[in-house]
Structure formats: C-alpha cells, structure tokens
Amino acid sequence: MKRNLIILYCILMVSGLASCEKDVITNAAMDSKNRTVENTKALKNVLQNAPNGWVMMVKSSLSANAYTPIVMKFDTTKNIVDVKTVYGITDPNPSFFEIDSGTGSLLLTFSTSSIMTSLFRIGATASDVTDHIYKVMKISDDSIEIQGYRSGAVYKPEGGVTYKLFKRPANWDWANAAISLDFSNATWRNGIINRDGTFEFEYMDGTPKLTLKVKLGVWSDASITSYRTRDPFVTNVSAKGFLPMYPIVFDHTLPTSNTYNTTTDRLSPLIGHNAIAYYPFTFNAQTNANTIAFASKIKSQYLVLTGMTRSDATATAAIDLNFVAYDKTGEIYLKAKYSLR
Amino acid sequence: MKKLMIMATVALFIGGVFGCKKGNPTGEFQANVDYFEVRDKPKYLWNELDYLCDSIHKEYGVKVIYEYNQRTIAGTTFFVPADYTKALAYTRIMIKGFWLKPLKENFPQYFTKETPIEFIEVGGFIHFNDITSAGAAAGAGLNAQFYRLGMGGVNNFNKNDKAWLFDHIVTLYHEHAHEQDHKYGRGELYDRVSLGDYYGLSYTSRSVAQSNLDGFFKPYGGYAPEEDFATSVESMARFTKAEVDLMTSKNPKLATKYRMVYKYYLDKGMDLHKLHDVLDSVVYKTVY
Numbered sequence: 001m002k003r004n005l006i007i008l009y010c011i012l013m014v015s016g017l018a019s020c021e022k023d024v025i026t027n028a029a030m031d032s033k034n035r036t037v038e039n040t041k042a043l044k045n046v047l048q049n050a051p052n053g054w055v056m057m058v059k060s061s062l063s064a065n066a067y068t069p070i071v072m073k074f075d076t077t078k079n080i081v082d083v084k085t086v087y088g089i090t091d092p093n094p095s096f097f098e099i100d101s102g103t104g105s106l107l108l109t110f111s112t113s114s115i116m117t118s119l120f121r122i123g124a125t126a127s128d129v130t131d132h133i134y135k136v137m138k139i140s141d142d143s144i145e146i147q148g149y150r151s152g153a154v155y156k157p158e159g160g161v162t163y164k165l166f167k168r169p170a171n172w173d174w175a176n177a178a179i180s181l182d183f184s185n186a187t188w189r190n191g192i193i194n195r196d197g198t199f200e201f202e203y204m205d206g207t208p209k210l211t212l213k214v215k216l217g218v219w220s221d222a223s224i225t226s227y228r229t230r231d232p233f234v235t236n237v238s239a240k241g242f243l244p245m246y247p248i249v250f251d252h253t254l255p256t257s258n259t260y261n262t263t264t265d266r267l268s269p270l271i272g273h274n275a276i277a278y279y280p281f282t283f284n285a286q287t288n289a290n291t292i293a294f295a296s297k298i299k300s301q302y303l304v305l306t307g308m309t310r311s312d313a314t315a316t317a318a319i320d321l322n323f324v325a326y327d328k329t330g331e332i333y334l335k336a337k338y339s340l341r
Numbered sequence: 342m343k344k345l346m347i348m349a350t351v352a353l354f355i356g357g358v359f360g361c362k363k364g365n366p367t368g369e370f371q372a373n374v375d376y377f378e379v380r381d382k383p384k385y386l387w388n389e390l391d392y393l394c395d396s397i398h399k400e401y402g403v404k405v406i407y408e409y410n411q412r413t414i415a416g417t418t419f420f421v422p423a424d425y426t427k428a429l430a431y432t433r434i435m436i437k438g439f440w441l442k443p444l445k446e447n448f449p450q451y452f453t454k455e456t457p458i459e460f461i462e463v464g465g466f467i468h469f470n471d472i473t474s475a476g477a478a479a480g481a482g483l484n485a486q487f488y489r490l491g492m493g494g495v496n497n498f499n500k501n502d503k504a505w506l507f508d509h510i511v512t513l514y515h516e517h518a519h520e521q522d523h524k525y526g527r528g529e530l531y532d533r534v535s536l537g538d539y540y541g542l543s544y545t546s547r548s549v550a551q552s553n554l555d556g557f558f559k560p561y562g563g564y565a566p567e568e569d570f571a572t573s574v575e576s577m578a579r580f581t582k583a584e585v586d587l588m589t590s591k592n593p594k595l596a597t598k599y600r601m602v603y604k605y606y607l608d609k610g611m612d613l614h615k616l617h618d619v620l621d622s623v624v625y626k627t628v629y
Contacts, residue, residue, distance in 0.1 A: 078386065078388070079382075079386050091424075093424055093425055093426045094388075094425050094426075095425065096388075096408055096425060098382070098408065098410050100410045100411065107410070107411055109409060109410050109411070111408040111409050111410060111422060112407065112408055112409075112422045112423065112424065112425045112428065113421060113422055113423055113424040113425065113427075113464045113496065117421040117422060117464070118421075120421060120472060121421055121465065121472050121473065122473065123472075123473030124473070132409070132421065132422075133409075133410070133411055133414075149411065152471070153419075153470055153471035153472075153473075154417045154419075154469070154470045154471065236465070237464065237465040237466065237494060237496045237497055238420070238421045238464055238465025238466065238472070238496070239421075239465075240424045240464065240496055241424075
C-alpha cells in the first residue's frame with residue numbers, strides 16, 4: 001500500500017506538471033480598453049498643460065552638435081497643432097494631429113500636412129525625422145518620449161529616433177508668434193543691411209571663438225520671385241507647412257579683409273521664424289555649396305534671434321543682434337552677436 | 342493492480358482539471374476588443390471638412406480619408422497627407438463635384454456596383470521605396486485594392502487651373518481602371534492583341550503620334566498591357582469620340598482594343614464617350 005501511495009503521489013505530481021503550460025503569456029494589459037482611455041487622457045493633459053508648447057530637438061546632417069528646435073503647441077480641443085521652427089515662417093493654414101491607439105503604445109500622428117510631415121519628406125538635410133506617426137513611449141509632467149514609427153526607407157527596421165520632448169523654456173521668446181526678424185520689412189532692415197558688421201561666434205564646448213566680417217543684403221523682388229521657384233520646401237508637393245521662403249544676401253570675409261569674394265563667400269540663407277537658416281537651396285551651384293560650407297564653419301545650420309538693440313532708427317545706428325543655437329537637450333551651444341557700428 | 346489503475350486514472354483526471362488555470366492563454370483573443378474597429382473621430386472634434394466627408398459618406402457611400410492614422414497607410418509605401426485647406430476645396434470640387442455627383446446621376450448602375458468605398462487624399466505622390474528620394478518614380482494614385490482608391494497631388498489643387506482639374510479627374514478614372522482590371526481582369530484576349538509590340542521602359546522615348554501608329558493611345562500605354570488598358574480608359578475620358586476615332590484609325594490593333602475596352606465598360610453601365618462629355622461639361626462649363 002505504501003508503494004501504491006508513492007506511485008500515486010508521483011502520478012499526481014507528473015500530471016500536475018504536465019497538464020499546464022507554465023509560460024502563459026497573456027495580452028491582458030493590451031486588451032484593457034481602460035488602459036488606452038487612461039493613457040490617451042494622460043497624454044492629452046500633458047500636451048495641453050504646456051502653455052508655451054513642447055520642444056523636439058532634431059538632428060540635421062549639416063551640423064554635428066547644433067540640433068534644430070521644433071516648437072509645437074497642441075490644442076487638444078480642436079486637435080490643431082502649431083509648429084514653429086528655424087527653416088521658414090509657418091503657413092497659417094491649420095495642421096491637425098490625432099492621438100490613436102495602436103496594438104501596443106499610443107500613437108501621436110501629424111495627420112494632415114504640416115511642417116512635421118514635410119520634415120519626414122525632406123530627409124537628412126533638415127532633420128532625422130523618418131515618419132509622421134510616433135509611438136508614445138513615456139509621459140511625465142515635464143517630458144514626453146516619442147519614437148518615429150518607421151526608421152526610413154522600405155526594408156529598414158521599425159522604429160526611428162526617440163525624441164525626448166521638453167516644455168518650451170519661458171525665455172525662448174523667439175518661438176512666440178510675433179516676428180521680430182523681418183528682412184522683408186524696409187523699416188526694420190534700415191541700418192542692418194548694406195553695412196559692414198562684426199559677427200562673433202562663441203561656443204560653450206570650448207571650441208575657439210570665431211570672428212567674421214559680415215555684410216547683409218536683400219535680393220530684388222524679381223530675384224526673390226525667381227528663387228522661390230527653387231524653394232526646397234514649398235515647391236515640393238509633399239513638403240508644405242511653410243510660407244514661400246525669403247532668402248537674403250549674406251557676404252562674409254576675414255575681419256582684416258576689406259573686400260568680399262562674392263563667388264566663394266556669398267551665400268543666401270533663408271529667414272525662418274525669428275531665425276536665420278543656413279539651409280541650402282540651389283540658386284546657383286556655388287551658393288548652395290557656400291551655404292553648406294558656412295554651416296560647417298560656424299558649426300550650426302541656424303541661428304535664432306534672442307535679442308536686438310538699436311540706438312536709433314537711422315541707417316547709421318549702433319545695432320546689436322544676439323543669436324543662439326542649441327544642443328540636443330535644448331541648452332545653448334553657441335552664442336553669436338552681430339554688431340553694426 | 343486494477344485498483345491502482347483506477348486510482349491513477351482518477352488522479353490524472355483531477356490533475357488535468359485543476360492542474361492549471363485555463364483563462365486567457367496565448368493567442369486567444371478577447372471578445373470585447375475589436376482589433377479592426379474603425380475608430381472615427383469623435384464629433385466634438387469635427388471641423389468643416391469632417392462634416393463634408395460625413396455628408397459625402399451618407400450620400401455616396403464613399404468614406405473620404407484626408408487625415409492619416411496608422412490604419413490608413415502601409416509600412417512600406419510612403420506618402421504624406423494633404424494640406425487641410427487644399428483637401429477641403431479638393432473634396433468639395435473634385436470628389437463631390439467632378440467625380441461622385443456626375444457619376445451617380447449619369448451612370449447609376451456603374452456607380453452602385455463599382456464605386457470604391459474608401460478614397461484616400463494624398464498631398465504629394467506615392468513613393469515606393471524611400472520618401473526622401475526626389476527623382477525616383479512616384480505613383481499618381483493608390484489602386485491596388487478593390488474597395489479603396491486614392492489620388493496623389495492634392496497639394497497641387499488649384500480651382501482656377503481647369504487644365505489641371507481635367508487632367509486630374511481623367512487620371513482618377515485611369516487609376517480606377519486599374520482597379521476594374523484587378524477586379525474582373527482585362528482578359529487574355531486583350532493581352533494577345535498587341536503581344537510583342539510593347540515598348541517596356543523605352544516608352545519614354547516615343548511620341549504620342551508614334552504610339553498611335555504602334556497601337557497605343559499614348560506612349561505610356563505601350564509600357565505594358567495593364568497600362569495599355571488604363572490609358573485606353575483615360576484617353577476615352579480625355580478625348581472626344583471624333584478624336585478617339587482618329588487615333589484608333591491609325592492601327593487596327595488599337596481599334597480592336599478600343600472596342601474591347603469600350604464594351605467592357607459599357608457592360609458595367611458606363612459609356613466612356615458619354616463620360617468624356619460629362620467631365621468636359623462639369624470641368625469646363627459649370628461654375629464652381
């Protein structure tokens with residue numbers, strides 16, 4: 001009988017072990033509708049609770065250290081997103097976004113044409129954005145982590161760059177709606193164009209200071225019209241979201257030189273939202289290359305305007321324009337000052 | 342021994358019943374989650390275009406998609422949504438005014454049976470491998486599914502550019518012809534007519550006049566039989582009957598294929614010559 005009991009015990013143990021699979025993987029978490037509803041609500045709250053918007057720092061192939069800031073303000077009552085960045089002035093047409101649930105994480109989608117869909121189309125020169133659909137990875141009160149759904153071309157692995165969005169710092173006044181850098185305005189540019197000035201670039205990472213003599217100018221209306229047919233964004237049917245570009249004349253030389261070489265040292269940067277973008281457009285082969293070379297020289301593809309002072313309204317006023325460029329985390333990486341005396 | 346066997350059987354039975362919890366094993370889908378559920382935008386978020394799309398859906402049974410989510414696009418094709426204001430005007434004028442309304446009024450049988458139930462508006466064009474490549478081939482529309490049609494180039498919409506509008510609506514019928522081809526097949530007999538005459542990729546170096554002489558409506562029709570079929574439909578929508586007759590007189594093979602395609606559509610309730618007159622009228626002779 002004792003032997004029988006032992007056998008029975010063994011059988012019980014074996015059947016207990018064999019009759020169920022231990023590695024049961026449940027999808028209970030994903031099946032929960034409440035989870036999606038709760039997460040959507042949390043994301044909406046966080047998006048809305050940044051009155052100045054959220055900042056996404058994207059990397060351009062034009063620079064190793066300076067990252068391009070994209071400032072986004074989400075209106076969750078209308079699902080409209082306002083995007084401001086340095087490559088151009090934002091088209092006032094509304095752009096929509098959607099919050100949707102995938103089979104896993106929440107998805108934040110820039111669902112109609114906007115600067116965000118344009119960056120997807122334009123590629124590496126403007127940014128490392130590879131989709132207009134983002135997986136929402138993490139949400140907290142002061143940061144949102146999103147990752148592009150796709151990483152690039154067909155056959156590339158799923159999942160692009162992960163961006164850690166942060167709330168727009170209060171002192172980033174350049175990202176406010178008001179435009180304070182307006183070369184198309186003859187009154188504003190009086191005393192700023194057609195004058196020799198000193199451009200000083202100071203780097204926070206210890207890179208030696210750079211000083212250049214710079215003369216700014218504007219193109220004729222006819223030239224602007226002509227160059228706009230080569231606008232890198234607006235003429236591209238898949239890349240809307242900016243108003244037609246406004247390129248300016250930018251001549252630079254060594255501080256000791258009295259002449260500008262308009263073949264090798266003339267470029268035509270684009271005016272962005274309170275920013276100058278050293279973004280190439282082919283108005284002739286040289287200036288395209290000159291713009292790329294200049295971005296490499298100053299180690300930034302843009303400068304945003306942080307302040308301006310002028311002694312008076314005349315063409316001979318003492319004027320200072322202060323600019324910065326940011327690093328990956330939104331800290332100042334480069335300070336630049338353009339002084340006219 | 343017998344007693345032992347009985348005991349063992351009972352033990353196995355008990356072990357089998359209570360040995361593990363059966364709830365929610367791998368791969369068993371929960372009945373309360375619909376993975377294919379279409380989650381429409383809640384009404385409190387609707388804008389003017391959402392109301393317009395809703396009215397088109399109610400009147401014509403076509404769901405116009407201008408706003409993308411992950412259900413709209415595939416991971417391996419690349420295209421971007423249209424600008425909101427362009428999409429609004431495009432939906433009102435092109436989709437409702439030029440496509441669905443005249444289709445329902447003039448070709449009710451064809452409209453009822455053949456109209457796709459989804460239409461995707463694409464801002465730019467359809468890039469197959471990489472969206473950032475500027476020069477590579479891009480598709481004008483989406484036509485691979487029976488139920489869904491899509492057109493690219495919505496960001497180029499300009500209601501004052503009548504030539505563009507007319508070209509766009511006939512291209513829409515070209516893309517829809519591909520769907521009809523996928524759905525019913527253009528037939529082996531059709532493919533045999535110009536067998537051996539197709540240009541392949543060298544169609545780009547042929548003129549329209551030359552392609553007519555070679556048995557095609559346009560050079561692109563000479564690319565391959567499926568484009569031959571679609572460009573035939575497009576050409577009948579684009580040109581008057583007299584112009585089509587002149588083209589088909591250049592080559593008996595073209596005349597044969599023309600009759601086949603014309604009858605193919607007529608059998609489904611669409612007179613392609615009438616379609617030309619209707620499109621010409623709505624684009625060039627009405628106010629919008």
